[in-house]
Amino acid sequence: MQSIRLLSSWRPVATRAASRGAGCWRRPIFQGIGTRPAGSIYAVEEAEERTLEAIRIISPELTSRQRKKLKAAIAEEGRMEELAKSLKASSKSMVFSVDVEKYESGNEILEVGVAVYVPHTPTILAYHFIVSDNLHLSNGRFVKDNRHKFLYGESIHIPLKSLQYVLARYFSSLRELFDSCTLVGHSIQNDIAWLNTIDLHIPRDTPVLDIADVWMARYNQATVQTSSLKKMLTALEITAPAPHNGGNDAYHTLKVALEMMEIYVDLSLRVNGEV
Structure with missing residues (x-):
């Protein structure tokens, strides 16, 4: 199984871009979301299943409710990525x-x-x-x-x-x-x-x-x-x-x-x- 890194790996870069007056962000790595055609309902389902499994492995102390809440938050982060692409393009x-x-x-x-x-x-x-x-x-x-x-x-x-x-x-x-x-x-x-x-x-x-x-x-x-x-x-x-x-x-x-x-x-x- 491919390794999965959740978005907890995101951290603000210590050196800020003063000329832009803002912090820079490291790009996220979110692998192992399945091999089915991108955009298909199967790929989405596999991604969600792998996300929940990764949450269970990395944070086993979380309750079922907390895992679902975190899964929804990760999905929200994905939507922000898509919005960023749209605004830039x-x-x-x-x-x-x-x-x-x-x-x-x-x-x-x-x-x-x-x-x-x-x-x-x-x-x-x-x-x-x-x-x-x-x-x-x-x-x-x-x-x-x-x-x-x-x-x-x-x-x-x-x-x-x-x-x-x-x-x-x-x-x-x-x-x-x-x-x-x-x-x-x-x-x-x-x-x-x-x-x-x-x-x-x-x-x-x-x-x-x-x-x-x-x-x-x-x-x-x-x-x-x-x-x-x-x-x-x-x-x-x-x-x-x-x-x-x-x-x-x-x-x-x-x-x-x-x-x-x-x-x-x-x-x-x-x-x-x-x-």
Whole structure:
């Protein structure tokens, strides 16, 4: 049987590429996925079986539930690899992130951040919407209230009903402009669920990628635990002030995803209109 190396072999290269302002990643080796025709259902099934077997051998202490969780995370990492290839090869593919900040003592949405990366452009475009209906509600007990500390442009104060319309139109326009639009996020299913509560739905056929799962597959296979966005940013040496601001977190989430895919963008920070 061929040897199998899981993605735990991934590690940040110690020497960072200063000229690109980002870390470099070693390429993964994932062998022994079977000899049937690539892309066939049999090849996929064999790959999954071998993945589970490799997990059992390398981490026998994991429970069945943890093994399944890790297998799903490894599959997510594979999807990130495919997304990276698509973004590097085609100008008709794009990726965007969404971050929702809700009231810590209720279910009201306070902010929504959106960040967009289009291939062959040097920067990430970020947008920050503050729900004007809920300005009387503030966080601060469990998470910081950084609602008014958006670093990448001007915040937009908008009623909830108008926000629903604006974002729905915006997401629709992205799908019209690009052949492929992928949503990335950190524990993104939570953000999607919160958007659903205000009747704002990401189209079901939109590819969704969770960087928390990919990070687990690369670095946390032994514990099968997710890492916070803050820990990821620290590991990648990305400066990320004013967290828990929807716009900032959307930007930083997308920046982490792009760096994990070895796609480098301008890291210039614009704070209060100054570089």
